[in-house]
Amino acid sequence: MDFKISEEQTAILDMTRRFARERIRPHVRQYDRDERFPLEIYAEMGPLGLTGGVIPEAYGGAGMDFVTYALMVMELAEVCQVMACAATWASGVGGLSVLNFGTEEQKQKYLAPLARGQGPVAFALTETHTGSDVASMRTRAVRDGDHYVLNGTKTWISAVAVARWIVTFATLDASAGRKGITAFLLEPEWAGITRTPFKNKVGFRPLESGELVLDNVRVPVANRLGEEGQGFKIAMSSVESGRLTVAARCVGxxxxxxxxxxxxxxxxxxxxxxxxxxxxxxxxxxxxxxxxETARLLVLQAAWKKDNGERARADMSMAKMYASDALMRTAEDAMQIHGAYGCSDEYDIGRYWRDAKFMQTIEGSNEIHRGLIAEYELGYRQ
Ligand SMILES: Cc1cc2nc3c(=O)[nH]c(=O)nc-3n(C[C@H](O)[C@H](O)[C@H](O)COP(=O)(O)OP(=O)(O)OC[C@H]3O[C@@H](n4cnc5c(N)ncnc54)[C@H](O)[C@@H]3O)c2cc1C
Known part of the structure; x- marks a missing residue:
């Protein structure tokens, strides 16, 4: 097995490291305090190819393999995991949903600008009463001529306040469970959409996560993503790559x-x-x-499997669960070594510790992954 980083990868990683240290590091403490997503820094990432990830060049992407992409995400996350997250919007849950299930028109209109760095995008799945149990969502969609009318409330939606477009999910038939769920692409300025970022969050402060209220929002049929009833599949297939990027952020x-x-x-x-x-x-x-070292190897192995067309669902769960649990222990130890100074926000370690906690929750909580890994192992799940 060859662990050598190629010349091309080295060039990408050197450029990423320089950008992270020179353009992000001087500002991260302040925008974290302000709970503000730094759109001005994000705007510089697209032209450098830092937002294109694994998306093909035909859709504005950088066409990277998953291993190079994971290594790049680690470099950014070492300095700021929120900006690393921004680099994954096209290749993560939002962008990949459109790449894999969108029409050509949707790809050109929504995905290509996102891959070029003209996001953000929000992926709105979680609801007030549940996150893990996706199929029990209460947001409703009703067909009305050439539109759907959406009503419901999504919560904890990252970048909700700054998103240029939103992937969301609603059920056409609550009695059909996961088969009733359909995905939609929303534009935030449409009538009936209200976005409210939460303030004074413990972690992920600059990501402007918050609430999305949909009050009789009329969505053109052309903005349905995939087929009616395909929403659950869209959400679940996209989170697989999302898990890889969360794990890579943890390693950084x-x-x-x-x-x-x-x-x-x-x-x-x-x-x-x-x-x-x-x-x-x-x-x-x-x-x-x-x-x-262990977490890094798990992430790179999962990425390598994806690059080689191998099934990697269990690997993604293992990488995400292990890396985020290991990060939490690591951040805890690093805080302890800092003594009282860990408590000061003049020191960076507290920010990593606060953010670490929620890596164990997002993109499938670690309890959910723990169950999935066993089910794959026991053959209960394919
Ligand atoms: C900073 C941040 C950003 C986020 N960004 C987004 C976003 O952009 N889009 C989005 O849609 N969501 C987002 N979320 C929400 C996130 O996806 C959910 O928090 C997550 O899915 C867990 O859902 P929940 O919080 O409702 O917990 P619940 O599902 O209510 O679970 C509560 C606890 O019970 C445990 N649990 C639940 N079911 C089981 C089970 N079957 N077996 C064992 N234990 C179980 C969970 O592991 C957890 O510990 C974000 C959350 C945070 C904190």
């Missing part, structure tokens, strides 16, 4: 936590010695390093 964040903890351990002295020389601190550094 782990690298940052390890670097921050190591730097601090080498300079902070107690009882006349740097704390890095204490075995109890070294033990944490060792755990962090091993977890980082």
């Amino acid at each position: 964040m782990m690298r940052a936590c390890l670097a921050l903890a190591s730097d601090y351990a080498k300079t902070r002295e107690t009882f006349g010695q740097p704390i890095g020389q204490r075995q109890l601190v070294q033990s944490k550094i060792t755990d962090m390093r091993v977890a980082y």
